Amino acid sequence: xxxxxxxxxxxxxxxxxxxIDGFVATRPDIEAFAQVGETRHRPxxxxxxxxxxxxxxxxxxxxxxIIVSHVGIGTVITASELCKPLVMLPRQMELQEVTSRHQQAxxxxxxxxxxVHIVGTEDELPAKxxxxxxxxxxxxxxSDTRAALIRAVREVIHx
Amino acid sequence: MSKTSPRILAVASGGGHWTxxxxxxxxxxGCDIAYVSVKDMYRDDxxxxxxxxxxxxxxxxxxxxxxxxxxxxxxxxxxRPAVLVTxxxxxxxxxxxxxxxxxxRTVWIDSVANIEEMSLSGLKxxxxxxxxxxxxxxxxxxxxxxxxxxxx
Numbered sequence: 001x002x003x004x005x006x007x008x009x010x011x012x013x014x015x016x017x018x019x020i021d022g023f024v025a026t027r028p029d030i031e032a033f034a035q036v037g038e039t040r041h042r043p044x045x046x047x048x049x050x051x052x053x054x055x056x057x058x059x060x061x062x063x064x065x066i067i068v069s070h071v072g073i074g075t076v077i078t079a080s081e082l083c084k085p086l087v088m089l090p091r092q093m094e095l096q097e098v099t100s101r102h103q104q105a106x107x108x109x110x111x112x113x114x115x116v117h118i119v120g121t122e123d124e125l126p127a128k129x130x131x132x133x134x135x136x137x138x139x140x141x142x143s144d145t146r147a148a149l150i151r152a153v154r155e156v157i158h159x
Numbered sequence: 160m161s162k163t164s165p166r167i168l169a170v171a172s173g174g175g176h177w178t179x180x181x182x183x184x185x186x187x188x189g190c191d192i193a194y195v196s197v198k199d200m201y202r203d204d205x206x207x208x209x210x211x212x213x214x215x216x217x218x219x220x221x222x223x224x225x226x227x228x229x230x231x232x233x234x235x236x237x238x239r240p241a242v243l244v245t246x247x248x249x250x251x252x253x254x255x256x257x258x259x260x261x262x263x264r265t266v267w268i269d270s271v272a273n274i275e276e277m278s279l280s281g282l283k284x285x286x287x288x289x290x291x292x293x294x295x296x297x298x299x300x301x302x303x304x305x306x307x308x309x310x311x
Contacts, residue, residue: 008174009173009174010173010174010217051200053200053203054200054201054203054204055203072174072175073174073175073178073179073270073271073272074174074175074177074178074179075175076311077175077178077179077182077310077311078178080311101275102272102273102274102275103272105274105275106272106274109274141311143311144308145308145309145311146182146183146308146309146310146311147308148307148308149183149186149268149292149294149307149308149309149310150183150185150186150308151186151307151308152290152292152307152308153183153186153244153266153268153290154186156242156264156266156289156290157165157167157186157187157190157241157242157244158165159264
């Protein structure tokens with residue numbers, strides 16, 4: 001099984017990276033790669049990079065069976081475009097992992113959407129990953145709301 | 160008289176803001192478009208269009224604001240856009256306010272991540288924008304922000 005771990009670039013997310021590093025240490029059947037951003041914990045049981053170019057990022061994303069991430073909108077969009085299952089742990093403001101509560105709100109909104117699997121704590125990650133492997137990815141959000149937004153922007157441009 | 164393609168400047172900070180901007184690129188088809196963001200490596204996403212990197216600015220990096228404003232000023236004077244479109248966050252707010260000074264029409268699209276309330280940048284920049292949008296219908300108000308759709 002291949003995991004791609006991605007936690008954005010703004011702030012550290014040691015809780016998630018450390019949990020996955022510990023998990024893959026016990027599991028030789030799992031190959032993991034992490035984009036860790038500002039995270040201080042340097043994984044010793046998986047390869048990692050601080051930052052990747054959008055092209056490298058997309059290649060890693062495409063090659064993975066499951067994406068493990070914080071609740072970032074960019075990750076959700078890419079997962080829907082590439083139809084990958086997501087296991088997500090929201091960052092918590094109380095732990096200085098983020099500067100607002102929007103990840104919790106986004107998590108509540110995403111919960112239950114096919115292909116999106118939200119966990120409450122890092123301890124739940126291993127069991128959730130094993131449960132999700134082989135399941136369907138996030139369905140594409142492609143819809144008339146995006147077309148409508150594009151139309152509204154075009155109207156301003158061409159007035 | 161033939162109609163020339165309007166000159167657009169599209170601005171987004173990193174991560175999700177940039178991904179959201181990429182989701183509405185079709186809005187710029189037929190335009191003379193240039194992009195601005197905080198990571199030089201995003202250049203590849205929009206090649207062969209013009210791309211400018213600016214220093215990031217956020218509540219975490221307040222001291223960088225002078226450098227960001229100077230760079231944005233230089234870009235705006237060079238590009239002279241007719242319309243500025245931004246998906247946030249703080250650098251987009253600065254760009255929007257500065258673009259108004261040179262007479263550009265402006266569009267603020269608050270991130271779809273802001274589900275329960277508008278971002279602070281969105282509240283500050285939005286009232287000055289010609290089109291002030293939230294991506295959540297329940298956050299829309301009669302005087303703005305308005306809801307017209309979402310990147311998802």
